[in-house]
Amino acid sequence: MNTLSSTRRAMTRDEALSWNPDWSVADIRLIEENFDRIGTRTYYRTQSNGTVTAQDAAGRSVMYLHPGYVEFPKGLAPEDRSDLDWDGFALSCFRPREATVAKGEERLTICTSCFYALPATGVCDTCG
Numbered sequence: 001m002n003t004l005s006s007t008r009r010a011m012t013r014d015e016a017l018s019w020n021p022d023w024s025v026a027d028i029r030l031i032e033e034n035f036d037r038i039g040t041r042t043y044y045r046t047q048s049n050g051t052v053t054a055q056d057a058a059g060r061s062v063m064y065l066h067p068g069y070v071e072f073p074k075g076l077a078p079e080d081r082s083d084l085d086w087d088g089f090a091l092s093c094f095r096p097r098e099a100t101v102a103k104g105e106e107r108l109t110i111c112t113s114c115f116y117a118l119p120a121t122g123v124c125d126t127c128g
Contacts, residue, residue, distance in 0.1 A: 022093040
């Protein structure tokens with residue numbers, strides 16, 4: 001059994017463009033322009049349906065679609081992107097991940113007078 005075929009599913013170009021129902025018309029147009037710009041020919045999604053990869057005629061992965069953003073291998077990103085330090089761009093449905101507090105970790109409140117941590121009562125044991 002081919003392990004690649006068991007971890008990815010082939011898609012048509014239209015299926016790739018409609019993969020995320022949250023993409024706006026402008027997002028789809030931008031993705032399609034980049035498909036044309038870099039000459040994508042084949043498309044597949046991971047078995048988990050977490051990403052879509054676009055390949056060129058030689059079978060090289062040239063574009064990665066994520067639910068809220070698009071990434072490219074080094075040197076293939078559009079030159080007019082807003083963040084030149086990132087080989088990709090955000091789509092309209094992009095939502096940055098929020099920092100989360102690790103389970104079991106608590107946030108401390110500090111007394112502004114003595115700089116000790118306040119107890120749960122909110123009244124400083126040192127300052128009163």
